Amino acid sequence: MKITKVETFRHWVDWCNWLVVRISTDEGIVGWGEGSLHGAMDGVDATIQEMGRGLIGLDPAGPENHWHRIYNSWRWRGGSTFMTALAAIDIALWDIEGKRLGVPVYRLLGGAQRKSIKAYASHWLSGVRTPEKAFEGAREVRKRGFSAFKFMPFTFEGLRANEASEFALAADIMAAAREGAGDDCEIFVECSEFLSPRTLCRLEDALIGSRPGWFEEPVPFENAKVMAQLQQQIRTPIATGERLLIRQEFRELFEQGGCRIAQPDLMHAGGITEVRRIASFAETYCIPIAPHNSGGAIACAATMHLVASIPNFLILEQMEDQRHVRDAASSRPIELRDGHFLLPEGPGLGLDFNLDAMEKYSPQPQPARSRPGSLWW
DSSP: EEEEEEEEEEEEEEHHHHHHHHEEETSSSSEEOOOOOOOOOOHHHHHHHHHHTTTTSSOOOHHHHHHHHHHHHHHTOOHHHHHHHHHHHHHHHHHHHHHHHHHHHHTTTTSSSOOOEEEOOOOOOOOOOHHHHHHHHHHHHTTTTOSSSEOSSSOOHHHHHHHHHHHHHHHHHHHHHHHHHHHTTTEEEOOTTTHHHHHHHHHHHGGGGGGOOOOOSSOOOOOOHHHHHHHHOOSSSSOEEEEEEEHHHHHHHHTTTTTEEEOTTTTTTTTHHHHHHHHHHHHHHOBBBBBBBBBBBBHHHHHHHHHHHHHTTTOEOOOGGHHHHHHEEEEEOOOOEEEEEEEEOOOOOOOOOOTTTTSSSOOOOOOOOOOOOOOOO
């Protein structure tokens, strides 16, 4: 079997472009990957094309071998553009490997330790600014079968206007969400790097009575030492890692105790091959994995196969508001039942990307994201 073509396709969904890659072979087997970076998409696309030229005519067997060959052949490697492109290629090669052998990808990774994968509804309660709406939204997520969700109970603008008032409102919103969700629901708090060590401690004081499950990326991810100092000061687990791209970048975080939950993104951190190693590395430090999972159908399916095969999996992100688009993009919709993904059983990833169904989602220029220029001190 030889690789004959590497193609990319883009589709605008909600607030970003999904970028998928299709690798074709001379025996008719096709592999699908995804590299939907929420940023320099043109750079990712161009890098995939460049990597793809080096794959033409090669046997696709051995995804890990191809990963190392591509990674080590680029002198100026690394960074989000390069690692996202490599992830897209890697996922597609694992898909081909499974289809070629007639087995699901999770079988290639050592077998499934679980076939029901607990999920949480992400970006839930978006824009909610009253306890009443938080209560209603929490009741709704339970009706949908989830026993966990994530939201941001404060805004940067609110903190800038009146910090004490914003934390008081956050406490009321969180308490209402807890009442609506019940004591048996995990409520994770997104911080989006908006806080500082001082303000994170204040936020925990405000929310601790409602038992937050984690604080996600409270401060910029680059400073593992500060993250570690914070984790020692607060009771609530810190979850981070979605912007770390290779296992070496997790080393300082793990060694210093900078988090209690690691969140590598398979779509950006080098694909199945590299995130599998990150998960193994995290296991050494008794750290569970809760992958960042904000992509489309292909990235979601690939992540499911990986987390099914690792011992230290905790929970998987589900972009609930995009479920209908993701299902339309799948030749076989990913099944969610009672707040759990059901592992696909077909060969490879267990699904293909439905280009026909996604024709109406025309690509758009990625807008520049407007974010505050600094922490809220």
